[in-house]
Amino acid sequence: RLNRIREPLFDAYSWRDASTAMMAENFYRHSWNIFLPAVNWVGAQPGYQGREFQITTYLAELCYTVLGQHDWIGRGIAILFGTWSVIALYLLTRRIWDEPRALAAALVQAILPGAVFVDRSFLPDPSMLALTLTACWMLAVYLQTDRRRWLIGACIFGALALLAKLPALVALAPVIYLLTKYK
Secondary structure (H helix, E strand, C coil), X not given: CCCCCCCCCXXXXXXXXXXXXXXXXXHHHCCCCCCCCEECCCCCCCEECCCCCCHXXXXXXXXXXXXXXXXHHHHHHHHHHHHHHHHHHHHHHHHHCCHHHHHHHHHHHHHCHHHHHHHCXXXXXXXXXXXXXXXXXXXXXXXXXXXXXXXXXXXXXXXXXXXXXXXXXXXXXHHHHHHHHHC
């Protein structure tokens, strides 16, 4: 995932990488308002975009204030979320099945070429996946222990996952499975 982390944003998703980086730059240079993500291609007026909740770009903007503006920061944040998703998948799988299956699932997630490629791009997808898997894991813990704090955590992480990117709705299938298995 760290291979060529410092290269400019010109891979297969370059249009979206650049758009995401542009929104992080506008947070950094113009407005810290997370509800007004903006791009630069609309001319003199503000180029506000109706997009997903800007978790990745806002984290990049916060890092820009400390480290300066660099493309590798956005890639690094995506890599951190990608690594988080491997760990969350391991924890979820171990909680539902067993250690060997959890290790196998985490290994596949860690080396899957598509996941590696996306996890090193400045995109919101890695954050959505990490948050979704964490929400499912916390729900599984709640259903097995009946401790309310895990349900609250699952709701918070699930809401953030849906805000990060709407395709997190695909998690409804495993959530329904968990609910029918444990209740």
